[in-house]
Amino acid sequence: MxxxxxxxxxxxxxxxxxxxxxxxxxxxxxxxxxxxxxxxxxxxxxxxxxxxxxxxxxxxxxxxxxxxxxxxxxxxxxxxxxxxxxxxxxxxxxxxxxxxxxxxxxxxxxxxxxxxxxxxxxxxxxxxxxxxxxxxxxxxxxxxxxxxxxxxxxxxxxxxxxxxxxxxxxxxxxxxxxxxxxxxxxxxxxxxxxxxxxxxxxxxxxxxxxxxxxxxxxxxxxxxxxxxxxxxxxxxxxxxxxxxxxxxxxxxxxxxxxxxxxxxxxxxGGKNYSIVEKDADLVASSKSVIWSSWSHKGQICMSTDKVFVHESIYDEYKAELLHYAQEIAKDADYAIPQRDPIYTSKIVELVEDALAKGATLLFGDFDRNEAINTNSVKPLILEGVTSEMIINKTESFGPLFTLNRYSDTSNLIRELNSQEFGLKASIWSKNVISALDIAKRIQVGGIHINSSTVHDEPTIPHGGVKSxxxxxxxxxxxxxxxxxxxxxxxxx
CATH class of the missing domain: 3.40.605.10 (Aldehyde Dehydrogenase; Chain A, domain 1)
Known part of the structure; x- marks a missing residue:
């Protein structure tokens, strides 16, 4: 029995x-x-x-x-x-x-x-x-x-x-x-x-x-x-x-x-993103972004998939991001395999497509055979992602995000609002009144100023818009x- x-x-x-x-x-x-x-x-x-x-x-x-x-x-x-x-x-x-x-x-x-x-x-x-x-x-x-x-x-x-x-x-x-x-x-x-x-x-x-x-x-x-x-x-x-x-x-x-x-x-699903304004706290935002993307190997519906950084601080922010990435990637949690080989194969496909079309691997080790054989993707950061790449509009559900630069906040908002998903976003700025104005204009279910996209608590309504x-x-x-x-x- x-x-x-x-x-x-x-x-x-x-x-x-x-x-x-x-x-x-x-x-x-x-x-x-x-x-x-x-x-x-x-x-x-x-x-x-x-x-x-x-x-x-x-x-x-x-x-x-x-x-x-x-x-x-x-x-x-x-x-x-x-x-x-x-x-x-x-x-x-x-x-x-x-x-x-x-x-x-x-x-x-x-x-x-x-x-x-x-x-x-x-x-x-x-x-x-x-x-x-x-x-x-x-x-x-x-x-x-x-x-x-x-x-x-x-x-x-x-x-x-x-x-x-x-x-x-x-x-x-x-x-x-x-x-x-x-x-x-x-x-x-x-x-x-x-x-x-x-x-x-x-x-x-x-x-x-x-x-x-x-x-x-x-x-x-x-x-x-x-x-x-x-x-x-x-x-x-x-x-x-x-x-x-x-x-x-x-x-x-x-x-x-x-x-x-x-x-x-x-x-x-969500294609969640963080906006890093030119007056943002670079240390706090970089630490939060990496945690928000890589935690639980990216297998959280609210995980950060895209990071948009104002061009005036882009290089400085990237340096801070890579510094912190080196430290957190050593955590034993990031050695845990993905839940299912199906998800691993999807992540591999997204990364390979992006690299083949001109994106660069800013951080991490990507080995297709190792990922498939171990059912595990190591934490990654991609740079130079364009609209022709599948990853630009597809939720990865893995430990990776793309780093992007922008010059005009209003143009960025229009671009983001034209996209399919609308679950979570975060805005990083020391001018919280300006950040609040941005938050009101963005079409997502939840926006978190100077905080992670991974945010859900019992007293606050949670859900998405659009797809x-x-x-x-x-x-x-x-x-x-x-x-x-x-x-x-x-x-x-």
């Missing part, structure tokens, strides 16, 4: 290895006949464990969605203090099993500091969402025809949440906490690269006392994902979908949602995404 997670975890989830990650349907761990291997980042042929995937047949999906509809009624009807108490207990369970989350994240290639940050981030998200649950449910607008008019916020309904592998605890956590805080039930579909983290999240909430139908977990074979999304939306039970991942997949999901008139929240997504996570904005406003009028 195969070990399932539930059998080996018990109350001490840090002690034993795990063979098969089950689905969790109506509070029960379900292992089907189908198993899919979860492969190591260090060795693409080494299996970490299996996950059991559901079949995308009508009977299975009707069962799961029917559970979600019943879970919605049970969860939404609980008095808010009871919901708050359960979510507080979930935070305590997460803290209790912190080591399991960290171990599972490190196992798939996350640096230990980032794994710790992920767990802490989920706990902090819970604390912020809990603080919002007791807020007023509506307002009383004026009406000429009714004796009383009021608006009333209610949960939108069962939610399908799809979270990625690169920050599996914090991104998986927010994908379920936001709708739960609004009173919705949730079906979480894991990433095939991080099913264990998804299991640990769902298991923690159920251990905290969440009704079993209010939160379910399903694993799906990668090739079955489009069919799964289409069929589960066709049941009519899912009232909103949230997805974090690539723009290519996000557009396909948006098309499927539109087919069934299901609203969606999407946080997609970087639609909608916002975090705090009251996150709850609003999963709520509907009902109008009620009363006459005597």
């Amino acid at each position: 195969q070990d399932t997670v539930g059998e080996v975890l018990g109350s001490s989830p840090d002690e034993k290895s795990i063979s098969t990650v089950p689905n969790i349907i109506n509070g029960k761990e379900v292992i089907t006949n189908g198993l899919f291997p979860v492969l190591s980042h260090e060795n693409p042929h080494k299996k970490l464990h299996n996950f059991s995937y559901i079949e995308c047949d009508k009977d299975t999906l009707v069962e799961i969605t029917s559970n979600a509809e019943e879970g919605l009624e049970e969860w939404a009807s609980k008095p808010y203090p009871e919901r708050v108490s359960i979510l507080r207990q979930a935070a305590a369970v997460l803290e209790q099993h912190r080591d399991s989350f960290v171990k599972s994240h490190v196992e798939i290639g996350g640096p230990s500091w980032f794994a710790q940050f992920n767990v802490q981030g989920v706990i902090e998200q819970l604390e912020e969402y809990i603080s919002q649950i007791s807020r007023p449910q509506g307002v009383i607008p004026q009406s000429l025809t009714a004796d009383l008019a009021l608006t009333y916020k209610q949960p939108i309904g069962p939610v399908l949440s799809i979270a990625p592998w690169n920050a599996p605890a914090i991104l998986g956590g927010r994908s379920i906490i936001a709708p739960l805080a609004a009173g919705c039930s949730v079906i979480l579909k894991s990433s095939e690269k991080s099913p264990m983290l998804a299991y640990l999240l769902v298991d923690s909430f159920l251990k905290a006392g969440l009704p079993p139908r209010a939160l379910q977990l399903v694993h799906v074979k990668p090739e079955d994902n489009p069919d799964f999304v289409d069929k589960i939306l066709s049941t009519g039970a899912i009232k909103k979908l949230n997805f974090t991942g690539s723009t290519i997949v996000g557009k396909k999901i948006a098309g499927t949602c539109s087919k069934y008139l299901v609203p969606y929240l999407l946080e997609l 970087s997504g639609v909608g916002r996570f975090n705090s009251s904005w996150g709850i609003d995404e999963f709520s509907v406003t009902k109008t009620i009028t009363i006459n005597q």
Whole structure:
């Protein structure tokens, strides 16, 4: 008999290895006949464990969605203090099993500091969402025809949440906490690269006392994902979908949602950039830019891909950048392989295309064969990138960025606003009033003055514009995404 997670975890989830990650349907761990291997980042042929995937047949999906509809009624009807108490207990369970989350994240290639940050981030998200649950449910607008008019916020309904592998605890956590805080039930579909983290999240909430139908977990074979999304939306039970991942997949999901008139929240890819004005602090900005690009081997949706430096300080800034790059590139975290050979091959293709078309390697060692054979790309900085190069408009998702010069800020803003993505940007300037004016003119979801593009905290709305997504996570904005406003009028 195969070990399932539930059998080996018990109350001490840090002690034993795990063979098969089950689905969790109506509070029960379900292992089907189908198993899919979860492969190591260090060795693409080494299996970490299996996950059991559901079949995308009508009977299975009707069962799961029917559970979600019943879970919605049970969860939404609980008095808010009871919901708050359960979510507080979930935070305590997460803290209790912190080591399991960290171990599972490190196992798939996350640096230990980032794994710790992920767990802490989920706990902090819970604390912020809990603080919002007791807020007023509506307002009383004026009406000429009714004796009383009021608006009333209610949960939108069962939610399908799809979270990625690169920050599996914090991104998986927010994908379920936001709708739960609004009173919705949730079906979480894991990433095939991080099913264990998804299991640990769902298991923690159920251990905290969440009704079993209010939160379910399903694993799906990668090739079955489009069919799964289409069929589960066709049941009519899912009232909103949230997805974090690539723009290519996000557009396909948006098309499927539109087919069934299901609203969606999407946080997609970014081609994030930093603007270094002529009065910037060169030391602080260079350190931040390198950290923002290379952390977690560039596998963060907010990672810096482009740096634009005013021509009057370009050479001075480049010298400072290279000085700091020499130091930080020695960090052991940068020896960790990319999560998947697919990403390594993509990065190699982008770099080779740029070099072939005239770009130069400003920093780092690039060896195509070594990168492919080790599934690892060393930190890189490219210079002289032009619009004809693929990397100029494609998210690399790797530890590299391009260094560019500019002469006129207004022209740069127009150029950046004409591009496809709009997730994050940062501006470096000692004149914060001028930087604020620039920030207002740039079309991205979040701009950080004298700070990193990698910036997401529970109290601040997070999301993109254009091809970087639609909608916002975090705090009251996150709850609003999963709520509907009902109008009620009363006459005597």
